[in-house]
Amino acid sequence: MIKRGALIVLEGCDRSGKTTLCQKAIRWLQESNKEAHLMRFPDRSTIIGSLINKYLECSTELDDYAIHLLFSANRWELLPDIKKLLQKGTNVIVDRYSYSGIAFSAAKPNMDLRWCQQSDSGLLKPDLVIFLDIDPVEAQTRGQYGSERYENLEMQKVVRSNYLKLQDESWKVVDASRSMEEVGRDVCRLVQEALDNITPDSALKQLWI
Ligand code: 2DT
Numbered sequence: 773m774i775k776r777g778a779l780i781v782l783e784g785c786d787r788s789g790k791t792t793l794c795q796k797a798i799r800w801l802q803e804s805n806k807e808a809h810l811m812r813f814p815d816r817s818t819i820i821g822s823l824i825n826k827y828l829e830c831s832t833e834l835d836d837y838a839i840h841l842l843f844s845a846n847r848w849e850l851l852p853d854i855k856k857l858l859q860k861g862t863n864v865i866v867d868r869y870s871y872s873g874i875a876f877s878a879a880k881p882n883m884d885l886r887w888c889q890q891s892d893s894g895l896l897k898p899d900l901v902i903f904l905d906i907d908p909v910e911a912q913t914r915g916q917y918g919s920e921r922y923e924n925l926e927m928q929k930v931v932r933s934n935y936l937k938l939q940d941e942s943w944k945v946v947d948a949s950r951s952m953e954e955v956g957r958d959v960c961r962l963v964q965e966a967l968d969n970i971t972p973d974s975a976l977k978q979l980w981i
Pocket residue numbers: 813814828843844868869870872873874876877922
């Protein structure tokens with residue numbers, strides 16, 4: 773029986789090193805002769821993703837509930853692809869997932885965190901969530917925020933506290949204020965542990981059901 777792949781998500785505020793570390797994890801897996809595939813959310817290449825892209829670039833306005841559901845729909849539309857990869861034994865590393873969906877939407881006034889969680893209920897539950905934790909004030913010293921929506925300190929502070937409300941047993945919080953080498957070593961060790969924990973009868977799990 774083929775051992776399924778592991779679903780591993782990296783989350784964190786802007787400038788936490790997420791994207792660099794996802795690439796590092798993928799390279800490390802491939803160099804260890806393990807099948808690995810990198811995905812990121814939002815995936816701006818789909819029709820839904822192109823609407824999200826316009827919203828993030830501030831070239832269009834959308835209702836807060838509507839954009840929340842589009843981010844969620846972007847994950848639902850790619851669920852079959854993720855499932856297929858995992859079932860054929862490929863490990864999938866994901867740069868942002870449902871936790872970003874909730875943490876960002878719920879940082880807006882009048883958006884309830886539990887309501888935001890509902891639309892992602894039933895998606896695949898990651899085997900491991902690596903939360904790259906860094907104080908947004910410190911993260912900001914790594915470089916100016918870009919010009920996209922949400923790229924400001926006040927938003928990032930609320931987002932970080934929302935992320936921390938979503939922790940469960942699949943989470944590992946990593947101190948991302950250290951050097952990229954140190955954090956990278958921790959990330960690769962956690963990825964290895966997650967792969968070791970998958971057995972031939974490990975079933976895929978669902979989020980929040
Ligand atoms: P990137 O800079 O990583 O492309 O993210 N976001 C992301 C949401 O508001 N909801 C979501 O479901 C996801 C996945 C976080 C672009 C921005 O989109 C936010 C930052």
